[in-house]
Amino acid sequence: MRISVLASGSGGNATVVEAGGTCVLVDCGISYRQLVTRMKPLGLEPDRIGAVLLTHEHDDHVKGLEVFLRRHRVPVLATPGTLEAMQTAPSGAEPLASGRQVRVGAIAALPVQTSHDAREPVGFVLECKGRRLGLVTDTGVFTELLTERLSGCHVLLIECNHDRDLLRVGPYPWPLKQRIASRTGHLSNEQACAAIERLAHSRLETVVGMHLSQTNNRPEMVERELAAVLVGSGVRLTVASQHRALVVDAGGPTSRTDAGSD
Numbered sequence: 006m007r008i009s010v011l012a013s014g015s016g017g018n019a020t021v022v023e024a025g026g027t028c029v030l031v032d033c034g035i036s037y038r039q040l041v042t043r044m045k046p047l048g049l050e051p052d053r054i055g056a057v058l059l060t061h062e063h064d065d066h067v068k069g070l071e072v073f074l075r076r077h078r079v080p081v082l083a084t085p086g087t088l089e090a091m092q093t094a095p096s097g098a099e100p101l102a103s104g105r106q107v108r109v110g111a112i113a114a115l116p117v118q119t120s121h122d123a124r125e126p127v128g129f130v131l132e133c134k135g136r137r138l139g140l141v142t143d144t145g146v147f148t149e150l151l152t153e154r155l156s157g158c159h160v161l162l163i164e165c166n167h168d169r170d171l172l173r174v175g176p177y178p179w180p181l182k183q184r185i186a187s188r189t190g191h192l193s194n195e196q197a198c199a200a201i202e203r204l205a206h207s208r209l210e211t212v213v214g215m216h217l218s219q220t221n222n223r224p225e226m227v228e229r230e231l232a233a234v235l236v237g238s239g240v241r242l243t244v245a246s247q248h249r250a251l252v253v254d255a256g257g258p259t260s261r262t263d264a265g266s267d
């Protein structure tokens with residue numbers, strides 16, 4: 006399994022997951038040009054994407070979708086609420102329901118409801134041949150349901166949106182600060198660390214901090230706080246960026262022969 010986080014943050018989100026010969030794109034919140042530019046050095050071709058999975062309808066997760074679908078006729082999988090809330094919902098999309106696993110080629114995808122100010126948002130657990138990846142961003146709380154469904158993952162991609170103090174003293178207007186910190190906003194570093202502490206187990210290999218605010222967070226703060234939670238565990242830690250792709254080799258079969266670059 007190989008994960009390429011092409012972009013992560015409020016400026017746009019897109020992650021490619023390759024496993025067992027199947028390649029899926031989770032969210033398409035960057036322009037087509039950017040998508041291709043970031044895929045190319047990784048040896049990824051947009052033609053190989055077999056399906057697009059959407060977490061929710063916010064612009065930073067869908068704004069590149071329309072152009073992508075004009076060039077690549079692949080199925081879009083999203084909850085009915087997400088599809089209804091999209092300005093231009095893709096035709097022939099396949100509805101997802103939280104808790105109901107669907108199969109995309111070799112990858113089994115389980116949508117899990119998140120707590121966010123969108124119509125029907127989800128995160129995903131993606132599984133292929135015993136390798137398990139959890140991807141959760143855009144949630145104001147890490148619920149019991151998320152904890153339960155994301156247990157046993159080898160790789161966790163978890164939102165570390167903001168540092169609570171930086172958000173509090175930062176330049177955002179008060180209503181926006183409240184929205185971000187609310188139960189339907191975004192996870193703070195502290196909340197993410199608490200979630201990871203609950204989810205840590207002996208087979209956890211990699212944790213990626215996702216969807217960092219460029220105003221209310223610092224990558225080095227996220228790394229330091231995650232490292233404190235996972236001290237002595239041998240778990241690999243890294244932080245995804247808005248500006249450059251991050252590749253995680255999650256072991257097991259990929260669709261490639263040169264997997265392993267990291």
Ligand SMILES: [Zn+2]
Nearest residue numbers: 015063065143
């Ligand atoms: Zn977002």
Ligand SMILES: [Zn+2]
Nearest residue numbers: 061063121143
């Ligand atoms: Zn959102």
